[in-house]
Each structure stands twice: as C-alpha cells, then as structure tokens.
Amino acid sequence: MGADRDVEAVVSAVEVLREEVERARLPLDVPGRPAAETARRRLLDQLDDYVLPRLRSLDAPLLAVVGGSTGAGKSTLVNSVVGGSVSRAGVLRPTTTSPVLVHHPEDRHWFEGERILPGLARVTGADTGEDQPGTVRLAPSDTLPAGMALLDAPDIDSVVSANRELATQLLSAADLWLFVTTAARYADAVPWDLLRTAADRGTAVAIVLDRVPPEAVDEIRPHLASMLREQGLPTAPIFTVPETALDGDGRLPAESFARLRSWLEALAGDARARDIVVSQTLRGAVASLTGRAAELVAASHEQQDARDELAGAATAAFEDAHRRVADGMTNGTLLRGEVLARWQEFVGTGEFFRQVESTIGRWRDRIAAAVKGTPPPAEGLGEALHTGVAALLLANLESAGSDTARSWRRLPGGPAVLAGVPAREGSHPGTDVERLVRDWQGDVLELVRTEGQGRRTNARIAAYGVNAIGLLLMLVAFAQTGGLVGAEIGIAGGTSVLAQRVLEAIFGDQAVRDMAAKARARLLELADDLYAAERARFLEALAEHTAPEDQAQRLGAAAAGLRTVSV
Incomplete structure (x- = not known):
C-alpha cells in the first residue's frame, strides 16, 4: 500500500464520492432507471461494506x-x-x-x-x-x-x-x-x-x-x-x-x-501474502469507482434530460394557450355571433350596418347621435362580451392542461409524474375565469375613469355612461378582422370604426390607441396569472420527481477528485 498520507487522501476522496452517491436520486421512471438504481445501490453497498472499512483498517x-x-x-x-x-x-x-x-x-x-x-x-x-x-x-x-x-x-x-x-x-x-x-x-x-x-x-x-x-x-x-x-x-x-x-x-x-x-x-x-491479496482487491475496487460513478453521472443526465423535456412540454402547452388567447383578442374571434347581434341592438338597428357603405353622411349622423343622445341599454352587449372572453380563456386553459397531460403520457417518466399531479384547490376553473373577466372589465372601466379626468371629457363620459364607454373600448381592443369572413367583415368593420370614432371624439385618437393596448395587455396579464397557476400544478408534481440540478456535476467532480489520488 502507499504511504499513510496517500491512504488518508484516498479515504477523503472516497468519502466525498460516497456522500454524493448516497445523495443522488433517480426519481423519474425513464427506461434505464431500474439498472441505474441497482448500480447505485450496489456501489453504495461496496463503499460501505468494503472500500471504506478496508481503507480505514488495512490490518484487519x-x-x-x-x-x-x-x-x-x-x-x-x-x-x-x-x-x-x-x-x-x-x-x-x-x-x-x-x-x-x-x-x-x-x-x-x-x-x-x-x-x-x-x-x-x-x-x-x-x-x-x-x-x-x-x-x-x-x-x-x-x-x-x-x-x-x-x-x-x-x-x-x-x-x-x-x-x-x-x-x-x-x-x-x-x-x-x-x-x-x-x-x-x-x-x-x-x-x-x-x-x-x-x-x-x-x-x-x-x-x-x-x-x-x-x-x-x-x-x-x-x-x-x-x-x-x-x-x-x-x-x-x-x-x-x-x-x-x-x-x-x-x-x-x-x-x-x-x-x-x-x-x-x-x-x-503470511502477513505479506495477505497484504498482496488485500491490496489487489482494494486497488481494483477503488479503480472501479470512477467508472461506476460515471454510469451514475450518465443516469443523472438522462434524468435531467427527461425532466427538461417534461417541463418543456408543459411550458409549450401553456405558451400555445397564451398565443391563442392573444390571437383571439385581435383576429375578430370575439366579435362573432352573440356579440355582433348585441352590438347591433346596442346602436339601434342592424339595418344600419348592412347599409354602412351607402353614405359617409350617415356615419357622421350616427356618431353625433351616439355622442349627444341617450345611449341604448348596454347589458346585453356587456354580457355577450363577458361570455365570449370567458369562453376563450377557459377553452385554452383546459386545452393547455389536456395537451400537457397528452404529452406527458408519451414522454419518458411522464405517466408516473402525471399520476401525482395534485387536484385543483378551491373553485372550478370556470369560476376562476368568470371572476377574472369581471376583474378585467372592472379594470377597463377604471381605465376609462382615469383617462377621463378633464371636465369636458367627464361631461361626455357622463352623457354616454361609463359602462357604455367601457364596452366601446373593449370592442375597439378586440376589433381586428383577420379571422372573419364574408358579411362578418363588414359588420366587424363597422363595429370598429363606429366605436373608435365615438371614443376618439371623447379622448382623442392617440389616447384611444393607448387605452386599447392597455386593455389587451391587462387581459393577457390576468390570463397569464391564471395559466401560471394551472401550470404550477404540473410543475409541482414534476418537482417531486426531480433530482438536484447539480447532481451530475457533483458526482462527476467527486469521481474526478478520486482520480487525482492513488492507493
């Protein structure tokens, strides 16, 4: 055997490796995990049963x-x-x-x-x-x-x-x-x-x-x-x-x-003969540790790769949901069906929009009447907008969860993690979405009040009604025609132009653009908070099946430290 100080150095290096092997976790059920777990357990057993005891008691x-x-x-x-x-x-x-x-x-x-x-x-x-x-x-x-x-x-x-x-x-x-x-x-x-x-x-x-x-x-x-x-x-x-x-x-x-x-x-x-046998086996055992640790390092990398793939699938699913919500807010989707019908009721007649191209004068008259006159009831339009926004958010929330689950079922380690996803606490997601939309509509109304601080503006808002102005702002925020076809384009176009002219008459064109952007941004912000909470359920389960991020690095460093000493 080498000098005492050499043996002490080996003992110290082996103890570091043993600590890292014991700390190592392979929680994700990837294909190579059973063999890696067996190798880890046997490595730990040999360190405890033979290598360290023999290094510490060479004369045993x-x-x-x-x-x-x-x-x-x-x-x-x-x-x-x-x-x-x-x-x-x-x-x-x-x-x-x-x-x-x-x-x-x-x-x-x-x-x-x-x-x-x-x-x-x-x-x-x-x-x-x-x-x-x-x-x-x-x-x-x-x-x-x-x-x-x-x-x-x-x-x-x-x-x-x-x-x-x-x-x-x-x-x-x-x-x-x-x-x-x-x-x-x-x-x-x-x-x-x-x-x-x-x-x-x-x-x-x-x-x-x-x-x-x-x-x-x-x-x-x-x-x-x-x-x-x-x-x-x-x-x-x-x-x-x-x-x-x-x-x-x-x-x-x-x-x-x-x-x-x-x-x-x-x-x-024969003490010398015993020393020769012990030295042969001990040297061989110590020499094998670095290679066996390298197998555990490789298994740790497999765990990390699987974790990253699962986390990436969840992130991608909810990013896709975010993108679909953002697209739905600007491609005209929210102005279909019920919202269009309620908008026509709101301005007084559907015939007006069917004839919108006949004369610009009628636009001016209608805008003047809308600003100076008494606006029609807004409850139906507001409810239709509320329902449409809620449906968009809820559909994509559920879709993100379903897409994540579908991806995890086919990815290594995913099924076991999916089984451990905690149930939602509190209310049904639909209830959370309803609350979110109400909060957002309240934010839009507060935005109208904040922007209408001047006396003249206040008077115009008072004449038309804060709720009605808020609804017009929501329509302007959503009124892009990219997703509409046929007659819907003309109707949505009329919606956008008329609503924007009314708002510009009150706030000015730049202020209207800024307010519409803020309204969209705020809805996306609230949606992202909601989606982040839902994604957190999946990531929480994944965290329970995740090895420390630096595990492979620490194992590799411990094995490298052992290579610098000799028995």
Missing part, C-alpha cells in the same frame, strides 16, 4: 467470501474446513439464507461491530434453523487461523431474490472470493457474469471445483482454466474436491480438501 483480517451456485456444497465445504457445524447444510434449497461469518476468537473485535457490513445485524450462538433476515451470524472457531475469516454467503442463483441480492452484496465485500462450483455446473452463465465483474474490478478470486468424478479431473480442470483465462482471471488458483461420500458429521474427508486448507492456512499465516 482477510475476509474470504465463499460463494457459488445452488447445491454447490458451500456450507459443507466451510464446515469441513473449520472442522465443525458452523453453517447449515442439507438437501433443501436454499439452505444458507442468512450469512455465517466464521472467525478466530482473537479476531472477534474486527467483526462484532459495524466496521464491515453495517446494514446487517450481528447474531451469535448456534444456528437454530430459523431464518433471520437482515443478520449475519458470527461463529468463532479455534481451528480457523487468526488473520482470516470465512463468510458463507447465500446462493448467487437462489430462487429467492433477496438471497441473490445479498449474495452479490457480500461478494463485493470480499478481500478474496472463494467461488465454489461443481463439475456439472462450472459453465453456468450466472456465476460467470459475477466472475467477469470480479475480473473487471480486480477482485482476488480462487476457484473450488467440487464433486469432480476422479476420471473427469484431467478433462474438466484444463477446460475451466481456459475459461478463466478468457474471462480475465488467468492467475486464479483452482482447487479440485473429488466426488466422495461425506463422513458421519456430514463433512468431507480431510484428504479431499487438504490442498485448499493448506493454501488458506498459509495465506492466513
């Missing part, structure tokens, strides 16, 4: 994890090596459901605390035969040399998923992986996936080939050695245990595993 006993496939004889092998029944063995599967850690009594203090495998509670005493999930049983043994411990792990291909996960976790906590397989199953796919991972991470591995028919040793052993070379484990020692009958205690005859036992005793008794 070597931990050899005995792992392998179902029925490979792991527990029988452990019991045979230590010369006692420390791990449950039998024909029922799975047998080892809670790991058993066998250690020399002098090494107990290394394992009874949370130095390694902090997520597993410690239990002691004989195996009662009852499953104890979430525990590791400590089994002291005088026959196991001090300086080495054996951990009997659950099957790596157990039918119980929790056992498989635990087995994978324990293998990542090993200084040495003692992989047990059989002559019949040594080429199975599942163990080789883990063996390749061990090779990629530099983990020290030894192979126990169990239950080998004596006549098949010369054929199977070379084939297994060839496979190990191909998978990047050319130096992994292979120990063969011939197929043989167990003794009365259910253990292997001593001569059948004598070579393995001698190797383990030599390793336990």
